Amino acid sequence: MSNIRSRKPIPPHHRPGTTPPFHRDSETAERSDHRRKRSTSRADPWQHMVDTYAWVEHHCSPPITRGKTTEEWVLEQQSVPRSHRGVWDGMLFAYDDESWRRMREEEQIRLAAAEKAKQRARIIDEKLRDIESRIRHRREVEKERLAAERWQASEERKERDRIERERTNQATRDAWRRYEKGWEDIARCPDRPISFSTIPWPLASMPKRSNLDEITANDIGFFLLSPLHSEGQAAKERIRRAQLIWHPDRFQKVLGRVTAADKTSVETGAGIVARCLNDLMARETGKARR
Structure with missing residues (x-):
């Protein structure tokens, strides 16, 4: 190592593998000179390179260190004039x-990408809110439509029930008028023959x-x-009036006027009515005792 330090420095333009100076524009030269002025205050700006063999091997080998060890090349660089050191600096x-x-560019790219991602997320969020709003609106419209249909169906059902009830009531009134008129006609015309259908x-x-099983107590009571x-x-009182007509003993007068073809059916039906x-009457009597 002492022999290496005592060697006479080789002129820069004769050193094999030394990188020649490169052309610098005014801005680069000004920035480099400014930094070089700051670095001159150090004791030896190249001293730290003695221990950075890996850096030298990576950046300068093989062209610069051709035929030399790393220590020799570093020592040669220490003897380079300041003008050449400025080039390296x-x-x-x-x-x-x-x-x-490059770091600033990468940071700007990263920030731009993040901003784009935020903007894209904001647009997606707005679209989702718009879709949800339209879905809610459709649901509300559908709910109102179903409610209106249910109300309409209910009103129609009520109207049908009312019409049916009115029709039934009218049929009951007409049947009662026919019932009373029929017995009046039988009493007014004692010689007229009677059939099953005219009873x-x-x-x-x-x-x-x-x-004849269609004749039941419930149907008679409803009427x-x-x-x-x-x-x-x-x-x-209503039941008692009917019993005066359909009592078997009283009904014999009517039965005597019934045609022979219908006499059996009329007699059987009259017996069912009397029992009903x-x-x-037993039901009404039981209600009165309660």
């Missing part, structure tokens, strides 16, 4: 400037001769005790 600071410039049965509709006729008469009237 400028190269280093230019490298630093380039690094900082005024105490029902809202005419029973079938082939199916006789309806509030649509005989206003002011109590239920027991007795059941209705």
